[in-house]
Structures are given as C-alpha cells and as structure tokens.
Amino acid sequence: MANNNTDIERKDSNNKLDNTKEQEILGIQVISSIVSKVEMVADPSTILSAIKEIIFFYRLLPEGWKRRASDLFLKLWNKRKVIISTDPEQPKKIYEVSFGDGKLDKLYKSVSKKDQAIMLQGKSMLDLINKGLHSDSDEIKKYVEERYHHRGLNVVDMMTTKDIEYLIEDMKESFTSKDYKKLFEEWVSKYDSIALLVSPSELSNINIVKSKIKEISAKTPKDYVLINLSGKMDDCAALLTIISNLKEEKELNYSKMEHDISDSGFCKSLRVKLLFKNN
Amino acid sequence: MEYIQINDSNKDVILELFGKSLDADGFIIETKNKIRLICPHSNKYIRGNDFSILPNSATFVNNKPYCFAEHIVSHSK
Structure with missing residues (x-):
C-alpha cells in the first residue's frame, strides 16, 4: 500500500514536470515565432497579441530565452501602439480624443502645449457627457481645476458648453497660427465676461440669477452674452422665463434672443445667445 | 491605441520587463538602484496599484487625466 502511494506521488510529480517542460517548449516556440516576424509587425492588434504572449510565457522560459523575450518585448513596445495600465479606461478617455481635421484642430495645433493638454481634457469631458457619463466628466473637471485653476476651467467650460464654436466663428481664413493663438488667449481670459454658466440649483434663487445675467450683460466685450445650463427640461424652461421677464420688466434690453435645447447625455443642454445690437 | 490591463497575475512580469519592482510600501522603484519612480507630471511617487x-520612452505615470494629456502633447510634433 505504502509503495502504491509513493508510486502515485512520483507519477504526479513527473506529470507536473512534463507539463512545465511542455509549457517551456511552447513558450520558446512562441517567442521564436515572434522574433521572426517582429520587424514586419505594424498592426496594433498584432503587436498587442505579441506583447500579451510574451507576458504570459515569460515566467516559463529558461533564463537565456527570458533575455531574448525581454529584448523582443522592448522592440514591440517601442512601436508605440500599446498602453499598459491598472485601469485602461483612464488613459483611454484622453488617448481616444479627436478634434477632427477642421478649424478646431487648427486651433488646437496653434495654442501652447499647456493649453493643448487642457483642450484634450475638455474634449474628453464633452465626449463623456455625450455618453451620459456626467460624473466621469466632473471627475476630470476637478483635476483640471486643481492643476490649471481658473484658466483651465475657462478652457474646459468653453469646450463642454460648445461656446468654442463662437471663437471658431471669429477665426478668419487669413489667420496665421499666431492669430489663432492670440484669439484663443483673448477668449480664455475674457470668457467669464462673455459667458455665464447657470446650474439648476441656482434657479431656486431667481434674484441671484437675474443679477448675474444683468452683470455679465453690462461687462461683455462682445455685442452678445452667452448663457448655458445643463439640466432637466423644466430647468431650461425656467431659465428662459427668467430671461424673457428681464426684457419685459425692462431690466435688460437685448435686441434678440437665440436659444437651442439639445440632448446632453441624460440631461438637456440649453444654450442662449442674447444680442445687444440690431443686425 | 491598444490597452493591456495590469492585474495580480501579470504585474510582476510587466514590472520586471521594464526593470522595475515594488518596494515594501507598494511604490514602484527602479530594481537596480531601489529609487522610487516619480511621475513626471504629478511629481508624486507612483503606487503599484494605480x-x-x-508609449514614448516607457513613462510610468499616475492615473490622472492631466498626466495622460500632458504626456501626449509633450511627445507630439
């Protein structure tokens, strides 16, 4: 009986050794296969698969092959197609941002590196809002405020409200990069005087909202002011009523009100433009 | 861009492939000299769980949106 138990233990141990050896051989075969193709590999998904295979088999390789695998890994890594992360969704939010190939992209390429970084985060916030991920967007905004302070908030607010479209309207065909940068600077520094962001919670105090609208109307350097709100349809209606009442009660004399209500994730986005000159 | 998730089963290998490891407090260090890495954007030590x-010089960063954004622009042409 004792001999049978020893035989069983010996067989188990031999089986494990065989498995380890098989995996080692498989690992060597996989690494050899990658070595033969690495110079030609350019497709990101192929690079990803190869990197994953190296990571998977690395521990099983004999020491000499570990060195080869490590060199191979760095060759594939240097193709710059892969990010490794404890939380891949975080870098993805920024790396997947695109400005297209129009004027917004021209603007992006003209501003300082710091402003480019902020614009990337602002666009990411807008993308998240459009997917209904408002709290993810708020999370980015919190970091923007911490790092870039008031200026950073102005840039991301311009993007998430889409008020940057008015800046783009001011961009002329004849503009150089320097002109774009100057225009951007002007907008960012004066954005608080041009645009007002109203939060739904402020609507419970109508007098404060009225006061803010009148204040910004008095100090805008443009012939218009922009008012933005993100909330429910009722909130949008309430703000439009406040603005109309200001006109009726002769507390504000705008010549024309343009407004637009659109879907913004799970909320509604109200954008108002009050013009102060007859066009 | 493609993404790989770091988890408990692959973390040690990944760190080893980049010449890094974890110190006793869970921060990432250079294996050869045991010096803690500092994120070039947040200027803070880098926790091994976050x-x-x-890409572009295998930069280790904290998972903050501005770290990614600033890395992208610092390596763009």
Whole structure:
C-alpha cells in the first residue's frame, strides 16, 4: 500500500514536470515565432497579441530565452501602439480624443502645449457627457481645476458648453497660427465676461440669477452674452422665463434672443445667445 | 491605441520587463538602484496599484487625466 502511494506521488510529480517542460517548449516556440516576424509587425492588434504572449510565457522560459523575450518585448513596445495600465479606461478617455481635421484642430495645433493638454481634457469631458457619463466628466473637471485653476476651467467650460464654436466663428481664413493663438488667449481670459454658466440649483434663487445675467450683460466685450445650463427640461424652461421677464420688466434690453435645447447625455443642454445690437 | 490591463497575475512580469519592482510600501522603484519612480507630471511617487505605462520612452505615470494629456502633447510634433 505504502509503495502504491509513493508510486502515485512520483507519477504526479513527473506529470507536473512534463507539463512545465511542455509549457517551456511552447513558450520558446512562441517567442521564436515572434522574433521572426517582429520587424514586419505594424498592426496594433498584432503587436498587442505579441506583447500579451510574451507576458504570459515569460515566467516559463529558461533564463537565456527570458533575455531574448525581454529584448523582443522592448522592440514591440517601442512601436508605440500599446498602453499598459491598472485601469485602461483612464488613459483611454484622453488617448481616444479627436478634434477632427477642421478649424478646431487648427486651433488646437496653434495654442501652447499647456493649453493643448487642457483642450484634450475638455474634449474628453464633452465626449463623456455625450455618453451620459456626467460624473466621469466632473471627475476630470476637478483635476483640471486643481492643476490649471481658473484658466483651465475657462478652457474646459468653453469646450463642454460648445461656446468654442463662437471663437471658431471669429477665426478668419487669413489667420496665421499666431492669430489663432492670440484669439484663443483673448477668449480664455475674457470668457467669464462673455459667458455665464447657470446650474439648476441656482434657479431656486431667481434674484441671484437675474443679477448675474444683468452683470455679465453690462461687462461683455462682445455685442452678445452667452448663457448655458445643463439640466432637466423644466430647468431650461425656467431659465428662459427668467430671461424673457428681464426684457419685459425692462431690466435688460437685448435686441434678440437665440436659444437651442439639445440632448446632453441624460440631461438637456440649453444654450442662449442674447444680442445687444440690431443686425 | 491598444490597452493591456495590469492585474495580480501579470504585474510582476510587466514590472520586471521594464526593470522595475515594488518596494515594501507598494511604490514602484527602479530594481537596480531601489529609487522610487516619480511621475513626471504629478511629481508624486507612483503606487503599484494605480498607474499606467505610456508609449514614448516607457513613462510610468499616475492615473490622472492631466498626466495622460500632458504626456501626449509633450511627445507630439
């Protein structure tokens, strides 16, 4: 009986050794296969698969092959197609941002590196809002405020409200990069005087909202002011009523009100433009 | 861009492939000299349970949106 138990233990141990050896051989075969193709590999998904295979088999390789695998890994890594992360969704939010190939992209390429970084985060916030991920967007905004302070908030607010479209309207065909940068600077520094962001919670105090609208109307350097709100349809209606009442009660004399209500994730986005000159 | 998730089963291998390891407090260090890495954007040490490795010089960063954004622009033409 004792001999049978020893035989069983010996067989188990031999089986494990065989498995380890098989995996080692498989690992060597996989690494050899990658070595033969690495110079030609350019497709990101192929690079990803190869990197994953190296990571998977690395521990099983004999020491000499570990060195080869490590060199191979760095060759594939240097193709710059892969990010490794404890939380891949975080870098993805920024790396997947695109400005297209129009004027917004021209603007992006003209501003300082710091402003480019902020614009990337602002666009990411807008993308998240459009997917209904408002709290993810708020999370980015919190970091923007911490790092870039008031200026950073102005840039991301311009993007998430889409008020940057008015800046783009001011961009002329004849503009150089320097002109774009100057225009951007002007907008960012004066954005608080041009645009007002109203939060739904402020609507419970109508007098404060009225006061803010009148204040910004008095100090805008443009012939218009922009008012933005993100909330429910009722909130949008309430703000439009406040603005109309200001006109009726002769507390504000705008010549024309343009407004637009659109879907913004799970909320509604109200954008108002009050013009102060007859066009 | 493609993404790889770091988890408990692959973390040690990944760190080893980049010449890194963890110190006793769970921060990432250079294996050869035991010096803690500092994120070039947040200027903070990098925790082994919350980081990313970005292309262009294999930069280790904290998982903050501005770390990614600033890395992208610093390596753009």
